[in-house]
Amino acid sequence: MxxxxxxxxxxxxxxxxxxxxxxxxxxxxxxxxxxxxxxxxxxxxxxxxxxxxxxxxxxxxxxxxxxxxxxxxxxxxxxxxxxxxxxxxxxxxxxxxxxxxxxxxxxxxxxxxxxxxxxxxxxxxxxxxxxxxVLPSFPAPRHKVAELPHESAEDGTWYDPVEQIYRRALPQHILFQDPMMTIKSMRREDMDGLLDVPPHEESVGEVFVVNEDLSEMIDQEVGESTGSYGNMEERVIPTSELVAVWSAQVIPPKPLYPTADSPALDDVRERLSIIDECLRAKGREMHQRRLRSSRLASQVAPARSSSYSGAGGHATGKPRRRVAPSTFLPGSIISDDVMDDTMLYGGRKTRIDYARRNEKIEMLRSVRFIDDLEREIGRKLVQRHSDVMVKLREEARRALQQDRQEMLERRRLIREEDQKYRDAYTAIITGASNDFRTAKGLMMEKLQQLAQLQAISLRESRRMCQYMKQESKKRVRHDLLRYASTVTEWQSHFS
Missing domain, CATH: 1.10.418.10 (Calponin-like domain)
Structure with missing residues (x-):
């Protein structure tokens, strides 16, 4: 090919x-x-x-x-x-x-x-x-395929191994279902026999899907990763689709107070609106009356001051009438949502004590400052302790190293002194032994050494002679063979 x-x-x-x-x-x-x-x-x-x-x-x-x-x-x-x-x-x-x-x-x-x-x-x-x-037909390339996690590992570089992934049908997660299709509702519908679905169809939420369409939906929702090197390509999801999915899966909280829409409730709201208008009118009338009384009190103030006696300090006129405190009126009694109406549930209305609140704020600030200070002091103590420990370890390491060097030096000196004493002792013993031996004994030792050397030389000479004889025989044989081959070649050439 x-x-x-x-x-x-x-x-x-x-x-x-x-x-x-x-x-x-x-x-x-x-x-x-x-x-x-x-x-x-x-x-x-x-x-x-x-x-x-x-x-x-x-x-x-x-x-x-x-x-x-x-x-x-x-x-x-x-x-x-x-x-x-x-x-x-x-x-x-x-x-x-x-x-x-x-x-x-x-x-x-x-x-x-x-x-x-x-x-x-x-x-x-x-x-x-x-x-x-003949090559058969091939499938079109997918838009979701396996992804190479890193560069090629042919140079021996180590990468984290990736699990092998094969194509298979994935189970549908509970979050992908309709929020209203809970387990209880589906069981109730199955028990009541409300759903009559053919065997070749399956129910997903409120929509009936055929098996082929269901596999396509699973591929679109979950995605399919083929290959043994993982799938790292992800489609960019639009914001609108994310918002739609999130809104569909949001579970509203349970209402704090039960509400209902009925004609009786509308009648109550209408009556409350009428009461609110009456209270507002009454409040405006009382406010105008307080304004008029305050103006009259400011006008008669000099006349009342003259009715006091200078010596005793007791009032001679009528006692001043105490003004009633202003009545708290809500902004509106009408409420579209009963949960937002703060007047219908039993909660105590207490006025904010700003001094107490400021004290609490200062106390919290002080506690936070103390915590920060303790944390900083602890950090400095830990840092100082770590620095001291590092310094002590360094000093101990240096001291141990110096002691080891001194010990090795002392051992070397001891070995040298010992060798000197051994050499001196050997020289003394050798001199003493030579003094005891006679001249005849020394001559006999020398003759023995010479005899040994002569025997060794004779042995080596015989070995060398044998080697030379063998080499000469090999050389003569080789020359004869070469001469014979040359003569044979010339004879064959002339013949």
Whole structure:
């Protein structure tokens, strides 16, 4: 099978077609790793390869991934992969990498031309040769595909392993259901027999959905991650959709006070409005009356001051009438919501004691200041303690190191003195032994040494003679053989 030569531009084009994110563009075919080929297969065929190594670190794991991809192309997709060796690809052989990239480019071009038919179940064909030569239709690439978590790990860099993810039907979470469709309501409806749904339909909230539509809804809501390298691409959800989903799932709080809409309640509200108008008119009348009385009191104040006696200080006139305090009138008794009406529930109305409030505020500030001060003092104490401990540890380490050096120095001096004493003792013993020996004994020792040396020299000379004889025999034999071969060659030449 002839494979065209591809370039780095073709590889980058294929990566863009498969929606594989790379921080840097591929500038060499040796940058194509086994993880890239696994992703290309998963993106093009929209499926996962079982038994794949999610984080290939060793050469065996990378070779296994490439072998799985080639087996999938050969066995499942009926594509000829002859001439592509997984071992050469792992060893970054550009020729084999170029062949595999060219094969993926051909698959992508055929998919774009055919419009993306389904390849999950290839057609059965009795003729194996025709099934290998002709490529079947391929599915269109998805918009949600597996994502490469990091750059290629071919250089041996370690990354966190990602769990293998396979396509399967996911259960519907309870938060995706209609808020009004609670477990109690569904049980009640099932018991009453209100729902009569055919077996090929399922109920989700208040809408009946067929099985095929239900699988599509699950894919749209939950999302589907194919591949063994995780899915990190997420669709940007509009704010309006988020608000709609949030509003649909909001559970209103329980009312604090029961409310009801009835004609009797409307009549009560009308009566309260009439009472409110009467109270407001009465309040205005009392306010005007207090204003008039205050003006009259200010006019007769000088006349009343003259009725007091200068010596006793007792009032001679009539006692001053105490003015009644102002009556508290609510702003409105009418309320659209009974919960907002503060006059209908029994709560005590107490006036704010600003002095007490200021005292509490100052007390809280003082407590906070004391807490901050204690925290700062504790931090300083801990810091000081840690500094002192570090200094003590450093001093102890220096003292131990100095003691160890002194001990080693003392041991060295002791060894040197001991060696000196041993050498002196040996010299003294040798001199004393020489004094006891006679000249005849010394001559006998020298003769024995000379005899031993002569025996050794004779032995070595005999060994050397034997060696020279053997070498001369080998040389003569070699010369004779060479002479004989030369004579034979000349004889054959002249004959």
């Amino acid at each position: 002839i494979h065209p030569r591809v370039t780095c531009e073709d590889v980058n084009k294929l990566v863009r077609m498969c929606s594989i994110s790379h921080e840097k563009a591929i500038t060499s075919l040796k940058q194509c790793s086994s993880s890239l080929f696994v992703l290309l297969y998963q993106r093009l065929f929209n499926c996962a390869i079982k038994g794949i190594e999610s984080s290939p670190y060793t050469l065996e794991q990378k070779k296994w991934n490439v072998r799985c991809v080639l087996n999938e192309l050969r066995d499942m997709r009926r594509i000829d992969v002859d001439g592509i060796d997984e071992e050469q690809i792992v060893q970054l052989n550009e020729e084999h990498i170029s062949r595999l990239i060219a094969l993926f480019l051909d698959i992508a071009e055929r998919m774009s031309l055919q419009g993306g038919a389904n390849l999950s179940h290839p057609p059965e064909d009795n003729n194996a040769a025709s099934s290998v030569a």
